[in-house]
Amino acid sequence: MRRQLHTDVGRHRSESSLLLATWNIRDFDANKFGHGRRLPESLHYIAEIISAFDLVAIQEVNRDLRGLHKVMGLLGGAWDYIVTDTTEGRSGNEERMAFVYDRRKVLFRNLAGEIVLPRPHKIVVPRGGTVAETDEDELQFARTPFVVAFQAGWFKFNLCTVHIYYGADYGDRLQRRISEIGKLAQFFDRRQRKEKEDYVLLGDFNIVSPAHATMQSLEAEGFVIPEHLKREKTNLKGDKHYDQIALKVREKRLEVGASGVLQFEKSVFRNNDFTAYFDQMPADKRDHHYRGSKQGQPRTEREQREYYRDEWRTWQLSDHLPMWVELKVDFTNDYLKSLMPGRTPLAD
Incomplete structure (x- = not known):
């Protein structure tokens, strides 16, 4: 794992850049579906992955924060976190969102909040739609977006993490998903026009594909996704293509460097590690089908391996991969040039 992290991410680390990541850590850390709690080994892997970056947005943090607290203990005293309260309601799924950051590289600017849409800009669903109980067919976000002000190097920015409503791939539920993405992008577009701040949206948008209306709703308001990331699954x-990192910045000196998706399954919980974890899996789910037309029937060895690959290991690490981007945040040369006679200093 450490070798892969260095090769894929660590070689881009420098004092002049920010390594920013987003990761939906599946149901972190609960056992509501009965696949077993995360092993101590898994929590160490999660901490190791987070430590490869400077600032990580995490989705699907559970009401029970013990898992997050254990990971923070493994990261050490230089690391800190900010977490929301849980989102109530069926769609909210009792989830929290969090930012975990290295205080040696990232400064919290003492501003944090959850996004609530004003009445004229609420999410609209077709009248009589079946997606939820609504207030005159108008909705807030299923899981409230969380925005925090940070600074890394010279770059001051507002970072908003999201876990957009999924619903379904058709009908009212898909329209709600598209509307949530569009309304969020419009909210920050209006905010930027007033306050001239820089914004980064990241998280689980449940994007269908780069060409789909879900992506178009995000980009329509001027948010830019690095081209390489847009293609990543x-x-x-x-x-x-669920997860994305989108920027809407006025800071012209900001440069985007390397980016990618960390395929942790190349190093840990690999496909061929089934035998090593056989006894760690819950026997009832490992040995018998627990849903569908085969419910209660014994699994074949091939089906046991499928359970390990497609289900159990996703509750140990996640069914999502961490997505990351390098932002070059050292504007020192530009500042020094601005001190020359006849120019306006970039800062006092």
Whole structure:
């Protein structure tokens, strides 16, 4: 794992850059679906992955914060976190969102909040739609977006993490997903026009594909996704574009460097590690089908291996892969040039 982290991410680390990541850590850390709590080994892997970056947005943090606290203990005293309260309601799924950051590289600017849409800009669903109980067919976000002000190097920015409503791939539920993304992008577009701040949106947008309306809703308001990231598939199965990092910045000196998706399954919980974890899996789910037409029937060895690959290990690490980007945040040369006669200093 450490070798892969150095090769894929660590070689881009420097004092002049910020390594920013987003990771949906599946149901972190609960056992509501009965696949077993995360092993101590898994929590160490999660901490190791987070430590490769400077600032990580995490989605699906559970009401029970013991797992997060254990990971913070493994990261050490230089690391800190900010976490939301849980989002209530069926769609909220009792989830929290969090930012975990290295205080040696990142400064919390003492501003944090959850996004609530004003009445004229609420999410609209078709009248009589079946997606939820609504207030005159108008909704807030299923899981409230969380925005925090940070500074890294010279770059001051507002970072908003999201876990957009999924619903379904058709009908009212898909329209709600598209609307959530669009309303969020519009909110920050209006905010930027007033306050001239820089914004980064990141998290699980449940994007269908780069050409789909879910992506178009995000980009329509001027948010820019690094082209390489836009093409990356971010789930463990390698067939979805759910997670994204989108920038809407006025700071012209900011440069985007390397970026990517960390495929941790190349190093840990690999496909061929089934035998090593056989006894760690819950026997009832490992040995018998627990849903569908085969419910209660014994699994074949092939089906046991499928359970390990497609289900159990996703509750040990995640069914999402961490997505990351390098932002070059050292504007010292530009500042020194601005001190020359006849120029306006960039800062006092």
